[in-house]
Amino acid sequence: MSAPFSTFELMTVAAAREIRDGEVVFAGTGLPMLAAMLAQRTHAPGCVLVFEAGGVDPRMLHLPMSVGDSRTLTGAAMAAGLMEAFTYLLQGGRIDVGFLGGAQVDRYGNINSTAVGNYLQPSVRFSGSGGAADVAALAGRTVIIARHERRRFPERVDYRTSPGWIEGGDSRARAGIRGGGPAAVVTTLGVIRFRPGTKEPYLASAHPGISPEHVQAETGFPLDLSEAGETPPPTREELEILRTTVDPEGVFLKRH
16 A cells, blocks of 8 residues: 555544454444444444443534534434443443553553552552442453554553453462453554463564564563564555545654
8 A cells, every 4th residue: 555654544544444244333533433433434334432421322513622522422322421331331331342541551451551660659640540440340342552662562460440350370360350450452563362271371462663673662561473474554444444545634744
């Protein structure tokens, strides 16, 4: 493909491809929202978007600035509230895939969005879960979107805000967590997935121009690189929809 694309555009497309037609998607502000909107306009027209503030199955004409933006209610099947989104939909087991982010992501997809360092005297304090722990525990599966730097991908998170595969193996099931766990981590360098059974991480693909070895160098835990391919680039159609329909003003997709 001759048209250039940015890292954020590639990440959005990779995240959108994680959504299957007909699935119920819990999407947050930023790239997850863009990914869900793109999927709805391409390969998954029947996917149902759910926003934390209560918008259910909208047909948005313009990009919302947040999950509480009134534009999330355009053409919606229901204008509910946060309580309904988390109880009837999420706790009721009706969310197929949820998108998450955080300050740290560890070997087993556990997420830290609380604090770096000692919890009582941290070097950095963040905003906390904001509902992410609920999504991580209750969605059918999760997709994590993160900036890839070694300090953000430690062997073990400093604080486990949102559970991933806990300590690998069957530890998530033994902890009594019913949701399906992380399926993919889409980063600025590639896409990480987890082995069935062991839940050990492996590099599924590195983005164009990035070597698997570079991804490993920027990761604080071992990655299996044996099957690493190249992340498929966006198609012309996907880029056209992203740039002219989903985020024409470049609010979240600042080209770089």
